[in-house]
Amino acid sequence: MKLRAMIALASAALLTMVLAFGSVAGTGPCATDADSDGVCDSDGSDNCLGTSNAAQRDDDEDGYGNICDADVDQNCVAGGSDVSAAFANLGQAAPWTPKQTGAFDVDENGTVGGSDVSSIFGQLGQAPGPSSRSCADCTAAPATGVCP
Numbered sequence: 001m002k003l004r005a006m007i008a009l010a011s012a013a014l015l016t017m018v019l020a021f022g023s024v025a026g027t028g029p030c031a032t033d034a035d036s037d038g039v040c041d042s043d044g045s046d047n048c049l050g051t052s053n054a055a056q057r058d059d060d061e062d063g064y065g066n067i068c069d070a071d072v073d074q075n076c077v078a079g080g081s082d083v084s085a086a087f088a089n090l091g092q093a094a095p096w097t098p099k100q101t102g103a104f105d106v107d108e109n110g111t112v113g114g115s116d117v118s119s120i121f122g123q124l125g126q127a128p129g130p131s132s133r134s135c136a137d138c139t140a141a142p143a144t145g146v147c148p
Contacts, residue, residue: 041132047147049130059102063136063147064128070120071128072103076138078123086117 030040037052039045047058048065057066062074070078072085086104093111096102104112106119127138135147 044132044134047131047133047136049132053108055108057102057105057108058147059096059105060100061147062128063133064131064138066103066106067108068130069103069128070106070123070126071138072100072120076127078120078126078128080124083117083121083124086112086120090114090117 030038030042032041033039033046034041035046035048035050035052037046037054039047039054039056041049045056047053047056047063048068051065051068053065053067058064058069059066060069060072060074062069062071064071070082072082073079075081086106089101089104089112091112092101092104094102094105096105101112104116104120106116107113109115129136129138133147
């Protein structure tokens with residue numbers, strides 16, 4: 001009989017904890033953060049929706065995070081000119097001079113390397129983003145958004 005009582009109490013305690021945790025879900029600092037990078041999706045803060053990038057690096061200041069922005073020439077689509085420019089900047093490393101050179105560091109590892117060129121090449125024909133930043137604007141080419 002004591003075992004049944006202990007199991008019942010443990011079950012009740014576990015159920016209480018589950019309900020308590022469930023009742024505060026979504027009331028933390030972010031109502032939604034689908035990519036779990038700690039940056040809110042719905043308040044216009046996340047510059048790369050759907051891809052975790054806690055650093056939120058945006059070295060070309062177009063409102064799209066480096067990690068989801070292979071369009072470094074700001075014409076709203078990744079193309080051959082972006083690949084060529086990244087290839088021309090191979091070996092560049094942080095600190096970036098000028099700052100916009102960091103935009104070629106698509107994998108955000110601190111150096112423009114083969115993986116960055118490959119990543120840009122793999123995104124040929126794609127627009128940057130998506131971003132929740134209101135200043136990220138690829139509705140017209142070239143991009144008009146400036147997001148300092």
